[in-house]
Amino acid sequence: MTQPAPKQHWVGHADLDAFYASVEARDHPEYRGRPLVVGALPGHRGVVAAANYAARKFGIHSAMPIAEAYRRCPDAIYLPPDMARYSRVSRDIFRILETITPMVEPVSVDEAYLDLTGLERLIGSPETIGREIKRRILEGTGLTVSVGIGPNRLIAKLGSEYRKPDGLTVVHPEQVPAFLSPMPVASLRGLGRQTEKIFSRLGIKTVAQLRSLPLSYLEVQLGKRAAANFHQQALGIASAEVVPGRGRKSISRETTFEEDLLDQETLHAVLRRLTAKVAATARREQLSGSVVTLKIRFAGFETHTRQHRLTVPTHDERVILREAWRLFLHGKLPRKPVRLIGVGISDWQQPDSEPTQADLFEPPQKREKDDRLLETLDRVADRFGKGKLQLGYATKSERRKLR
């Protein structure tokens, strides 16, 4: 008896080209051919969200501060993002991808993995499938997409980046080592500025160089986990699993002020607005979160988060706002002008664990403890003046005095 040959996995990665900018150019023919930047408007705080290829010729790229983009190309068209419109186009794109296979895993509005395994008999070779994806998206939406196809997610993703815009790259299993070898290490997944610094210090520039190093050496430099991860990637080893409809794990909203802000009334009002949006999204998606997170950024980009676990999951904006504001007031945060404020919820309750009557009507000890602490804080406020309480817990000695 001979064993059947193991099935060849094929993973596709589809990535829309300069998505936001392409949607704008598609809908406004008068912009076509001109440098176009979607993001913050010049003169405001913010960065580039997307730049078309004409703007990229000026060195403009996403995440660049808008002031820098403006210096490089004052004549470009600058537009604020219209997320609602991009989301609609995104839904069209995913519907089209699902005509190829139901095994589509969204990564973001403009990016997805597809499990193409076994489609050869239905559609044709991986090259044929790739051309078919591009054709259907162009015909259905008027947008171009770059597609990478390979034996796993890593190779598919690197494939879609390999030729852009409007590219198609298919890497067969036996081509993987040659495909990866000349690539800069920075093209590997999860390798950002910090890790790149380490590699640069070690004189490692290409994937081939990385592959030649013993794992034990990498472990000393990067730690066990990261070393194993990059070592596997350098060998072209990665998962071929595609998970359609991966659920989200958190919902959050945040905003950066034009000028840093200290006034608590305004901060509270902004937090209320953000909380309402978070709660609305949660209700729409029928999600209730158990963890409320407050995010605060001060001048100098000093960023802090504070979390509180609720006894009962919620999507009620009053509950979320109360907890977020409590974290703001009593989370031992520095009392400084605020650059950004944000709020989020996470840790969804499982459908099989509805809150019990006991959860609702017999608050556990944790809640009682919290409430006692708050009472104490209120008494501190009365005794020592409100200013003391604006930020930061009462000190131990202050609490002792009150007992």
Added chain:
DNA sequence: TCTGGGGTCCTTAATCTA
């Protein structure tokens, strides 16, 4: 240069619990 917004995942330290 001066750094958005919305996410995920990992590491580490503190705390809880068996």
Added chain:
DNA sequence: TCTGTAGATTAAGGACCC
């Protein structure tokens, strides 16, 4: 009941991605 400890959980920060 006390104590030490190991493992699990939680909280915070950071790196990274699009």
